Amino acid sequence: MYLMKVVLVERRNPGQLSMLPEIEALTRTLGYEVVEKISQVREPDPAYQIGRGKVKEIERAVKLHGAKRVVFANQLTPTQAFNLSKALGVEVLDKVQLILEIFAMRAGTPDAKLQVEYAKLKYELPRIRERIRSIVAVEQPGRMGGGEYEVQVHYDAIKRRLVSLRKKLATIEKRRELLRKRRKKLGFKLVTLAGYTNSGKSTLLNALTEGGAEVDDKYFATLAPRTRALKKSPKILLTDTVGFIEDMPPMVVEAFKATLEEIYLADVILLVLDGSDPVHEMMRKYKACMQFLENLDAKIVVALNKIDLLKSPEELEEKLKILNSAASTVVPISALKGENLDTLIETLRMNT
Template sequence: MVERVVLITYPEQQIVKEAIALATTAGYNVVDVLTQRYLKRAKYGLGKGKLEELVSIVKEKQIDKVIFDETIRSTQAYNLAKVLQKEIIDRERLILQIFTKHALTKEAKLQIKLAEQRYELIRAKDKVRLEKMGEQPGFFGLGEYEVDVYINQIKRQIEFLNKKLIKIRQQRKIQRSQREEKGIPLVSLSGYTGAGKTSLFNLLTGENLPVSDQIFTTLRTTTRRILDGKNTLISDTVGFIRKIPPYMIEAFKSTLEELKFADVILLVIDVSEPTGELKRKYITSLNILQELGIEISNIIIVLNKQDLVSDNKIEEVEEYFRGEKLDYVVVSSKTGYGVNKLLQMVKSKIGEERKEYIIDYSIIPLISNNLEWLKQFSEMKTTKLENGLLLEVIAGKTILKRFEAHLEHARRNIRP
């Protein structure tokens, strides 16, 4: 049976919309929404009048749980739960529940467990403080010594999970080294959750990854080749959201650090959002990328969902992004509009070049493996000549340089 909840959030339409989407994605039925401009009052988070209104809603509408769309302290959660006799779920806990629901891979599950333990550690320290001050003896049923044991258990679990994730990061590092050695460029999709990253990924790769209106359906990094060229990979990553705490970003480090090593970052923006909301989500996403150490010059802004808006709206948004002095392109992952322009911008960023090589028949046996390799990671047209082959190749600079080194070595070692 779906649990009935009342949602407490801020009185802004887009914030209410996002909070409802979070609650719905977590599997709750939002029966009512209570709003207040300031949700950080000392005792309950709410003012006295709003608390009384909340008590009435909980009783009259048979509410099972209360979702508080803000980070609240353990003391506030305790005080609210005591008055309402209902479990209180704050914004961070709600996001963790969604992560848990959508985690499919071993890595994603480990990252979520790590985030959960860090969430608990922050609140366990608050419990200890309350115990020592004598404000809440036996808070949540934990005695003074039991709480200390509890904190140590959490710390040991965090250490254990970190070790497992370090091994996964090392495996990723090996995979990156192999990719870099082959000179294969990597493009990574990023952006606010729900911007259409996975739809764009499917369009560019021919994949059929599940697309959903729900939030945070992508928790793992999926990497495939771009259909337009054999020599470029693209990865889809976890989406961003406002007020995501640093410990959650840190917990997903092994996934998000793929962005740091990408040659190009596609920051996907839902252009159909109200302009103010679009700007807020863009700034949130850009700030997270900067926190991860991403070079701004490697970013292309992808204004997605062009098919849902008017030309006037496009012009308004384009004017804003011209002022941001970042490369941008308008696309539709549904119709394919603008995708060719996007791919040309990607090629320009990764430094693709077009070159021609005349290969004498006598050295082809010496570089046959290199030719097969080049064919895998480039666009190549072969024309037979009288004394050899003409290769017309489009590829990244690193790939071309590596092939040229093998070609020069073969030419030096050919017998006269």
Template sequence: MPDVPLLAGMGGMNSSQYQTAHAGRRAILLSRNDDTGEYESLASTLGIEIVDKIIQRGKPNPRSYLGSGKLQEIAEEMEMSGPGHLWHRVDLVLIHDNLKSSQLVNINDALTIETWDRVRLLLELFTRHASSAEARIQVRIARLLADRSILRELTNRETMGERLGYGAGGQTGWNNIMKAVGHEITRLRRRLSKLDASMSERRRQRSRSGALTVGLAGYTNVGKSSLFNALSGKAVLIRDQVFSTLETTVGRMENKPRILMVDTIGFIDNVPAELLDSFSATLQESLSCDMLLLLVDASNEPEEIRRKLATSSREVSGRIKADSSPNTIVVLTKIDLCTAEQLQEAKEIVHYYSPFEAIPVSTMSGGGIEELRSVILTQLHGPPVQVNIIHPEESSEIELAALVARVHRDALVIDIEVEKELTKIYGWIDIASQSRLTKEFPTQINITGKS
């Protein structure tokens, strides 16, 4: 890849030398509304300190987001921001919304300082958290797509004679850079599709082996990875940060009957489809499942619950293939942080989205986890059954013990009751194993509902 001196969106960085450590940077935030909390937490996840917020209420200006007068004012203030000024050492301007490339370039021209919109902020976050080959390629593609639209804008301006001084070689130089970016995107997409193919092959193998899968979905930071750990016992990264998880992890929830669980990336509002599409294979891994858990943070304010639930369910339903719609159960997370009234309100909100009753859990206290496990098992394998072992006539202890052990091998046992002529084993056992058992031991074993 050639070095592309891009200003808007990336400061004076060369695209081959992205600055990935942003901790300690000082920024000012420009916004058109007061609702900047989530954005600020995205920035602070990267260690960026927002030293000042400039809020100009109203509709974004189509040319430069803020009016040109306001931008001029900010540029002048910046000029004067020496030691002692609140803006001293500010080297980044953050924009609360997603911008058109032309707006980004215009702001950047007016302020001559590195400028990020919301997409760029998310891309920086993704870059930092991408830890698998798959996630790194996905993020790189998403970045190049965003870079390309800025490049296109700059190329157009140079062609129109509106803007000079970027790169040597004039228009031909720009066209070569655009071509190189295009080739790089194609190359990465090819690599990604190979990874996707091996992912779907693994999925096919899993389903051939008779394993059923439970997918996790929900807004970022809702507690997906924590629940995954609690149910599968497999350690994945949990952090009080948005987008800790960018890739798929499959873990085993139960061995008999075999149930796998899939943890993956979360959702967030206002992400352009193009950006989320880079992660579509990762999301697909979790959504191509036999049952989906849609997580909702019960400790959020009601408005936030509504907003996040609307985003998550829209993303889920837009991505699930029509022929493979899994049953979806809403799980209310972090209930250790809520009052009984809060939990009740959360239940009422989610009731509109799912016909199934929401399951409240806390991975912190462990509350509700076993109930959820049993709901998952029942949903996938039907209600628990009762395996009756008829005691051998000569009451051979060894023979009976062997039969009990044999049932244990196939079943997730909840309870055992020993009666005079009968041992009742109560638990979950998949249909195939049920018929195998009754075929193998037609006179000693029969299976019924719970008596």
């Protein structure tokens, strides 16, 4: 089986943790083969994000391995993306485009597919505008050359498609709002599963309900919301949502507003964390999730998942102590082994 070869690149600030492990996991989700990883610690370069010398190093790595793509752990401006692609001679993706490619692969419902298409086109639009600007710069002023004309036609077509998609997404939001109002009228309480992507939310959804959600250890396995009744409390509904990731751009969040609204309208948010992560990683992910959740009215219950993978009771005690200093309600569980789920259900009952 042929795997597309890619070179991973990151630019990080002094003292910032490396983003390469996470971006590598995202890349492997798409089935790419990572042939080289390049990192640089410096302030961002306006034209290339990284230093000019590093651009040459990446170019050598691309030629050496026959890589077809370069993937940046950073978010690139349209100018940076254009300059890098031109200098390297291959397609350059940033973190946002990588996430959107995974979303496109994972989108299994018509609603999710519309949301993905909207996000991808909205992100592509300023990049096409940059291409038009660069073509105009080398062609005769005042005349629309062939290259500019083709790109302009594509640009206008995307703008029209975005208008159409916005209308369709507004219809989706209205339909979901009607469903939520009906649930509330019938006396149902809504608990929304949230958490960093790949934290075990789908496994927990299956453990607490009648099951049936796809369980996958790859990133962003869930795009469309799934709502089911809690096994032992049928008046409490549990909804799974798309996983968070650090620095998820606002335009991605906007595209998935219909999905993420399940969080904003919940009575309780069940925030799932991966307890097998090292402490610093666990708290990094907790803080990334709280960027989305901290201004909400809903109560937040933290489920520290995967405690069956911990090496000792002391490790669990240490992690609970640190988490309890940041969160008001923390319940240690193993969704896979069914450990402490009765306590979690009782905690949810008490908070709805």
